[in-house]
Amino acid sequence: MRILLVGFGFLGRELAKALRNKMSLLIRIDSDFRVVGAADSKGYIYSEDGLNIERLSGITKLSEHEDYKSGREAVELINRDLCDVIVEATPTNIKNGEPGLTHIRLALSRGIHVVTPNKGPLVLAFRELMSLAEKNNCDLLYEGAVAGAIPIFSLARECLQGDKIIRLSGILNGTTNYILSRMFFEEIGFEIALKEAQEKGIAERDPSYDVDGIDTACKIVILANALMGRDAKINDVERSGIRGITQEAMSLAKKSNYAIKLIGVVDKRLEVSPKLVPINHPLCVHGTLNAIHLETDLAGEITLVGYGAGKETVSAILNDLITVLRNRSGKSPKKS
Ligand SMILES: NC(=O)c1ccc[n+]([C@@H]2O[C@H](COP(=O)([O-])OP(=O)(O)OC[C@H]3O[C@@H](n4cnc5c(N)ncnc54)[C@H](OP(=O)(O)O)[C@@H]3O)[C@@H](O)[C@H]2O)c1
Structure with a gap:
């Protein structure tokens, strides 16, 4: 699966580090797992073959990366189906949900799975987004959006x-x-x-x-x-x-x-x-x-x-990502 990180702020950076540390687990679940892109508000980096995760996890701003294309937008990548999953981690906006709402709507309507800790789109359009996900046979997972690292939605989904x-x-x-x-x-x-x-x-x-x-x-x-x-x-x-x-x-x-x-x-x-x-x-x-x-x-x-917040939230995002991989590959993650 090709992963696109939309938003490379606090959580985007922490996620990049966790992906680097957990790469062997991720590859065991999906041998084709790769992070193909990362975007912030001013541009993105993209490589169809997969970004060097060691390099990505070592930068604090995407613009430090030699392949950073400024003036470009994440929607271009989503629109051209250049990814299979997006992690939408842009700022929460409860007035109109943007820019997250546009990213999530666009991804789901194109059959791209979404993992997000962003509350705004979920508060404003929960039913619409869940229906869109269902219609397009996509996962929309949001464990990190409420109570950070507490696995409340997974608990309800799996155990209750x-x-x-x-x-x-x-x-x-x-x-x-x-x-x-x-x-x-x-x-x-x-x-x-x-x-x-x-x-x-x-x-x-x-x-x-x-x-x-x-x-x-x-x-x-x-x-x-x-x-x-x-x-x-x-x-x-x-x-x-x-x-x-x-x-x-x-x-x-x-x-x-x-x-x-x-x-x-x-x-x-x-x-x-x-x-x-x-x-x-x-x-x-x-x-x-x-x-x-x-x-x-x-x-x-x-x-x-x-x-409820902080770098521990990455646990929830990573678990959602693994759930998408597992749902789509039919394999269970094995602990090493
Ligand atoms: N931090 C936490 O502990 C925590 C916990 C649970 C949930 N959340 C939620 O998770 C989300 C991310 O949190 P965060 O702390 O990582 O936020 P953050 O540090 O403010 O980072 C937000 C990122 O989104 C980027 N961005 C803004 N507009 C964009 C656009 N149009 N296209 C692409 N990227 C865009 C920003 O780019 P620039 O760098 O160019 O501005 C920045 O990289 C928020 O919705 C937050 O509420 C956060």
């Missing part, structure tokens, strides 16, 4: 095939969980904890996407649609963020053995809001960790805990 997920709740944003954890343990106020998170590069300079619960709401929409058969949109989520959480409220909660956490819930309603969580509940994880709690008709309660 007969279960009905009745309710789902989760801590799905590492930035807000970090801020609330600092307020809980260090007994500092929201503004100080936010400033500290910004200084550490955990929170953006404009933190509203995280602290107002928008990011969590996007993930709740994807989870509801993918795991519980809904056709939810972002406006269906009742949302309140963590700006109003005071140190006094946190201390009071702590005295009663609770922590205040930003929780996303898919129940009859879709909701994101700060909630009291008992400190001994499996959802009560701290720092930048994420957690997802499922309630199903057969398995009962299941909680998954792990990293």
